[in-house]
Amino acid sequence: MDMLNNDECQFCYDKVIFRCMPCKVALCKDCVAVHIKMTSTISHKIVLSEEGKEEKRRxxxxxxxxxxxxxxxxxxxxxxxxxxxxxxxxxxxxKKLNLSGKEIDSFKATKSPLCVKSCSNGVLYTEFGIKAVMFYIRGRIKHLFSTGDWQPQGVNTTKAGNILLTLRRNKEAKLVTFSQHGNVCSEIQYQDREPLYCDPWYVVESPRGYLCVSDQGKSSVICVRSDGELIFQYYGHRNSFYPRGLCSDATSHFIVADPWNNKLHYISSCGEFICYLEYESMDSPTSISNVADKPNNFLICEIGGFIHSVEM
Structure with missing residues (x-):
C-alpha cells in the first residue's frame, strides 16, 4: 500500500501533517525526527501534506x-x-520528419536506439549494448567516441556545445559532460559520498545551466548545478511517478513525461510542483522536445507512436 495516501501517521496514527517523498511515509509533526533518525542513511525530502488540495491542471x-x-x-x-x-x-x-509528418531521411542503427539529440548538421544518439556515442551526418554513421565500459543512456548538448551523457555500469551510474572529441569536462556521481543516481536516463540543461536528469531507478528527477551541487530531487506529486523524457522551458522550469500515469509534470526550477499539463487525447507521453525556433511550442511523442505539436 502506498503510504503517501494514508491519513494517519506511520508511527503513532496521529493526523498527517508531513510526508517523506522518497520513503513514501506519512508523518505527524512529532514523528518527523523519529523517521529521519531511524533511516539516517537515506536522503529525505519532508514536505507538507497535500491532502485536501486540488490538483492543478493546465x-x-x-x-x-x-x-x-x-x-x-x-x-x-x-x-x-x-x-x-x-x-x-x-x-x-x-527517422527525420517534418512538421507535416513527411519522412525526410532515415537510417538504421546497429542495435536498439535509446535516445536522440538533434544537432545543426546531424543527430547524436545512443544504442543499447553500444558503449559509444554515435553521430549521423549526411548519410554517414560515425563512432564519435567510446565510453569505455560504461553504457550511455541519455544524450543531450549544452549551450557551450559539450555533450551530456547519463552512464551506467553494473550498479554504478553517473552524469558526465564531454567535449565533442570525447574528453571528460566534468563528472557527477555522488552527493555527500552517497550515489546520486541509480538508473539515469534523459538529461537536459536549463537556460540557467542546471542539469536535470530523470532517474527511473529512483523514480525521481534529480537536478544539479554544473559543479555537482544538488538543487532538488522531485519524487512526483502525491502518487507514483515514472519519469522519462524531459525538457526545460524559457523560464528554466521543467516538463517531465510520466507515461505510466499518463501525465506531464510541470515543475519549477527549484523542484516545486506547479501543475499537470494536459492536451486533448493525451495517451502515455514518453518524451518531449522544445521547438527551438517557436517559443512555448513543444513536440511530445507517445508510446503508441503519435507525435503531438502543442503550445503552452
Whole structure:
C-alpha cells in the first residue's frame, strides 16, 4: 500500500501533517525526527501534506498530431526549420520528419536506439549494448567516441556545445559532460559520498545551466548545478511517478513525461510542483522536445507512436 495516501501517521496514527517523498511515509509533526533518525542513511525530502488540495491542471493547445509509424516511441528531438528526429525501442530505424509528418531521411542503427539529440548538421544518439556515442551526418554513421565500459543512456548538448551523457555500469551510474572529441569536462556521481543516481536516463540543461536528469531507478528527477551541487530531487506529486523524457522551458522550469500515469509534470526550477499539463487525447507521453525556433511550442511523442505539436 502506498503510504503517501494514508491519513494517519506511520508511527503513532496521529493526523498527517508531513510526508517523506522518497520513503513514501506519512508523518505527524512529532514523528518527523523519529523517521529521519531511524533511516539516517537515506536522503529525505519532508514536505507538507497535500491532502485536501486540488490538483492543478493546465491545458495545452494541440496544434497538430502526426503518426510516426513506430510503436513504443522513446525519444523526439527538434532540430530546426520544422525538422526533428524520432526513435523507438522496438525498431532500429531512426527517422527525420517534418512538421507535416513527411519522412525526410532515415537510417538504421546497429542495435536498439535509446535516445536522440538533434544537432545543426546531424543527430547524436545512443544504442543499447553500444558503449559509444554515435553521430549521423549526411548519410554517414560515425563512432564519435567510446565510453569505455560504461553504457550511455541519455544524450543531450549544452549551450557551450559539450555533450551530456547519463552512464551506467553494473550498479554504478553517473552524469558526465564531454567535449565533442570525447574528453571528460566534468563528472557527477555522488552527493555527500552517497550515489546520486541509480538508473539515469534523459538529461537536459536549463537556460540557467542546471542539469536535470530523470532517474527511473529512483523514480525521481534529480537536478544539479554544473559543479555537482544538488538543487532538488522531485519524487512526483502525491502518487507514483515514472519519469522519462524531459525538457526545460524559457523560464528554466521543467516538463517531465510520466507515461505510466499518463501525465506531464510541470515543475519549477527549484523542484516545486506547479501543475499537470494536459492536451486533448493525451495517451502515455514518453518524451518531449522544445521547438527551438517557436517559443512555448513543444513536440511530445507517445508510446503508441503519435507525435503531438502543442503550445503552452
Amino acid at each position: 491545458q495545452l493547445f494541440k496544434k497538430d498530431t502526426l503518426s510516426s509509424g513506430f510503436e513504443n516511441m522513446c525519444d523526439v528531438s527538434y532540430q530546426d526549420m520544422g525538422l526533428f528526429y524520432i526513435c523507438s525501442e522496438q525498431c532500429k530505424v531512426i
